Amino acid sequence: MINKVITKGEFEKFISGIIDANETIGPKQVDTDRDGKPVYQFRQVKSFGEMDLDYTITYSSVKNFFLPFREELSRFDFSEKDWDQTVEYRVNPRAIIGVRPCDINALNILDKVLIGGAYPSPYYLARRRNTFLVGMDHEPLEDCFCESLGQDTVHRGFNLFCEDIGDKYYLTIMSSKAFRFLENVKVTDPTKEDDIKFHERRKRLRDMFKTKVEMTGLQSVMDIEFKSPVWKKWGDKCLNCGSCAMVCPTCYCYGIEENIDVGLKSSRKERVQYSCNLVDFAEVAGGHNFRPLKEDRLKYRYYHHYRGFAQNGDEPICVGCNRCGRACLAGINPKDVINELQLES
Amino acid sequence: MDYKVPKQDINTDPLLSKSPDFNRKSAVMKTDKVYKCEIINIVELTEFEKLFRLKIADRTERELFDFRPGQFAMLEVPGFGEVPLSITSSANNKEYIELCVRKAGRTTEVLHQARLGTKLGLRGPFGTSFPMEEMAGCNILLIAGGLGLAPLRAPIYWASENRNQFKEVHVLYGTKEPAQMLFTYQYGEWEKVNNIKLHTIVEKGDSDWKGRTGLITELFDEVTIDPQNTYVIVCGPPVMFKFVCHHLNGEGIPMNRMFVSLERRMHCGMGKCCRCMVGSTFTCVDGPVFDYWSVLNLKEAI
Numbered sequence: 001m002i003n004k005v006i007t008k009g010e011f012e013k014f015i016s017g018i019i020d021a022n023e024t025i026g027p028k029q030v031d032t033d034r035d036g037k038p039v040y041q042f043r044q045v046k047s048f049g050e051m052d053l054d055y056t057i058t059y060s061s062v063k064n065f066f067l068p069f070r071e072e073l074s075r076f077d078f079s080e081k082d083w084d085q086t087v088e089y090r091v092n093p094r095a096i097i098g099v100r101p102c103d104i105n106a107l108n109i110l111d112k113v114l115i116g117g118a119y120p121s122p123y124y125l126a127r128r129r130n131t132f133l134v135g136m137d138h139e140p141l142e143d144c145f146c147e148s149l150g151q152d153t154v155h156r157g158f159n160l161f162c163e164d165i166g167d168k169y170y171l172t173i174m175s176s177k178a179f180r181f182l183e184n185v186k187v188t189d190p191t192k193e194d195d196i197k198f199h200e201r202r203k204r205l206r207d208m209f210k211t212k213v214e215m216t217g218l219q220s221v222m223d224i225e226f227k228s229p230v231w232k233k234w235g236d237k238c239l240n241c242g243s244c245a246m247v248c249p250t251c252y253c254y255g256i257e258e259n260i261d262v263g264l265k266s267s268r269k270e271r272v273q274y275s276c277n278l279v280d281f282a283e284v285a286g287g288h289n290f291r292p293l294k295e296d297r298l299k300y301r302y303y304h305h306y307r308g309f310a311q312n313g314d315e316p317i318c319v320g321c322n323r324c325g326r327a328c329l330a331g332i333n334p335k336d337v338i339n340e341l342q343l344e345s
Numbered sequence: 346m347d348y349k350v351p352k353q354d355i356n357t358d359p360l361l362s363k364s365p366d367f368n369r370k371s372a373v374m375k376t377d378k379v380y381k382c383e384i385i386n387i388v389e390l391t392e393f394e395k396l397f398r399l400k401i402a403d404r405t406e407r408e409l410f411d412f413r414p415g416q417f418a419m420l421e422v423p424g425f426g427e428v429p430l431s432i433t434s435s436a437n438n439k440e441y442i443e444l445c446v447r448k449a450g451r452t453t454e455v456l457h458q459a460r461l462g463t464k465l466g467l468r469g470p471f472g473t474s475f476p477m478e479e480m481a482g483c484n485i486l487l488i489a490g491g492l493g494l495a496p497l498r499a500p501i502y503w504a505s506e507n508r509n510q511f512k513e514v515h516v517l518y519g520t521k522e523p524a525q526m527l528f529t530y531q532y533g534e535w536e537k538v539n540n541i542k543l544h545t546i547v548e549k550g551d552s553d554w555k556g557r558t559g560l561i562t563e564l565f566d567e568v569t570i571d572p573q574n575t576y577v578i579v580c581g582p583p584v585m586f587k588f589v590c591h592h593l594n595g596e597g598i599p600m601n602r603m604f605v606s607l608e609r610r611m612h613c614g615m616g617k618c619c620r621c622m623v624g625s626t627f628t629c630v631d632g633p634v635f636d637y638w639s640v641l642n643l644k645e646a647i
Contacts, residue, residue, distance in 0.1 A: 017347075017348040018348045020348070021347055021348035021349045021350075022348065022349065022350050073377045074377050074378070076423040076424060078423070078424070081462070081464070082464055083464060085378065085379055085381075085423070085466065087375050087377055087378050088356060089355050089356050091352055091353065091354050091355065091356070092352075093350035093351060093352045093353075094350065095350055113617075114617065117371075117616055117630075118370040118616045119367075119370055119371075119374075119376050119616060120371065120376075121376065121617060122355060122374075122375065125355060126353075126355045126356075129353045129355065130350070130352060130353055131350075132350040177350065181348050184348065223644070226644050252617070252619070253619035253620070254612065254613075254617070254618045254619075255612050255618065255620070256426070256427060256612040256613065256618070258423075258424060258425060258426045258427070260424045260425075267423060267424035269377070269427075274618075274620075276619070281620065282609070282610055282620065282622075283610060284609065284610045285447075285450040285453065285610075286447075286449045286450075290609065290610075290623075290645065296645070300622070303624070303625065304619070304622070304625075308625065
């Protein structure tokens with residue numbers, strides 16, 4: 001890790017260089033919501049000016065660029081009485097600019113699950129290795145609670161991270177690629193004054209968090225409150241639409257679909273993002289459903305996110321972005337559910 | 346120095362050129378590459394269950410498919426889907442493997458139409474197994490309900506092939522009706538050749554049925570259990586093993602000597618898709634074989 005500072009003018013030159021040489025994805029305003037507030041998404045960009053780097057939060061997370069909603073795992077080509085399977089990992093180098101700390105932390109969690117555990121996913125690995133990631137800090141929204149989960153700052157999982165210290169960015173360089181790219185522009189070593197500004201910036205951002213979620217001892221509380229009426233209360237509201245999982249930066253559960261092409265000569269096996277709140281998530285052949293009730297399914301998602309599962313070392317996988325809370329049509333959000341659970345026990 | 350992000354092509358990784366070895370869980374490999382195999386025999390066991398004998402075409406892949414009793418495989422029917430099936434043949438058999446398939450969904454229905462010579466895909470073996478070596482010197486009690494006999498056939502083969510290592514071997518088997526009994530053609534061999542005591546019961550008999558009728562737990566009166574020298578393997582519907590394990594726990598069999606095999610929906614078999622989660626545990630990686638203590642600790646297991 002090497003720290004440097006760069007003026008905002010030089011930074012624009014630097015990012016423009018990356019955009020000109022690579023397929024680049026950045027935050028852009030794509031719409032306005034019913035209150036007239038801007039809606040941001042990560043989209044392919046062709047110039048620096050196209051991006052809104054001071055965006056609040058993107059509606060969907062960058063997860064979708066590593067775990068696309070639908071992805072071909074392999075294909076079968078049929079012949080007379082036989083078939084051949086082809087497996088290919090797509091590796092198109094690209095850059096993603098302006099990713100927030102919580103979203104990078106989310107990728108680090110996905111790394112643990114999808115690369116670190118049993119049977120590493122080569123599909124995910126190929127995409128992660130071929131992505132140049134530039135992170136940026138930001139002012140939290142009123143309902144962000146990543147600070148409660150310790151996910152408001154990030155120290156790995158990116159190539160370059162930029163913290164806004166006024167007329168300059170305080171850079172954390174984490175890869176030789178980023179270091180070499182920065183040789184094209186003027187960067188300087190941070191002065192004592194820059195360091196002080198960096199600390200002031202971090203403290204100011206930390207003090208801005210208004211939403212707190214009580215995480216103390218939550219894992220054992222989840223186990224003890226497995227039969228709590230809190231689950232039924234919130235489960236009854238749930239519409240089983242799966243929106244929370246679609247916008248979540250760490251939800252990775254999926255289903256496999258296999259479809260024969262219209263020409264009947266080949267078929268595709270695809271991974272499709274799924275949600276544990278969808279009714280048939282745990283249904284087995286023959287029709288038995290291991291989670292028949294809405295509350296079972298809602299609880300399961302919270303259990304996965306805050307109790308943590310085997311492959312993520314029993315750590316919560318939520319990063320506190322509250323995308324699920326904003327997307328939920330039924331008004332369910334982690335802060336209310338968890339704080340209610342914590343008070344009850 | 347230009348700004349080009351270099352391409353890292355993992356398709357050329359030497360580990361990916363080889364056939365995947367599913368017994369090496371953490372090594373990078375083609376996780377979704379199947380072993381091609383051919384159906385070399387089909388036995389119609391009941392109206393709904395067929396036994397498929399499969400031979401892996403490639404010799405290297407045949408050797409890589411080295412499984413232990415209790416493990417499962419993902420069977421691919423190209424164009425239709427993939428299903429998790431427990432391996433029901435002998436772990437010693439390196440020539441072919443057998444899978445017992447109930448017609449229960451879209452893929453298995455297609456599979457039931459397959460003929461000899463059909464080419465299928467196989468991934469595995471996956472999951473935990475029964476600790477057969479640890480059981481040596483003791484009695485084994487195998488308890489199966491319905492289709493649950495299929496996963497128990499592998500440990501039955503193990504016990505038969507290493508019969509001198511075990512004391513008494515009992516199989517307790519119950520189904521709803523006599524017509525649903527699986528592997529009936531092997532019962533004589535198990536009893537006469539392998540000295541395995543088979544106890545059967547059905548919930549509802551027919552005119553030909555001369556055996557007992559009732560629930561599987563009633564068969565316990567036929568077996569004298571030595572709790573300190575007995576290992577138990579249970580496989581069947583959740584409601585069955587709840588009662589069976591509760592009874593055996595009362596008999597004084599240590600919880601870490603009672604094993605159950607759980608069934609859940611699976612899409613990947615590799616601890617990724619999360620469809621088979623029980624509480625906070627993957628059935629595919631941490632199971633399907635669990636000891637009774639672990640099962641009691643799993644939320645939503647029973």
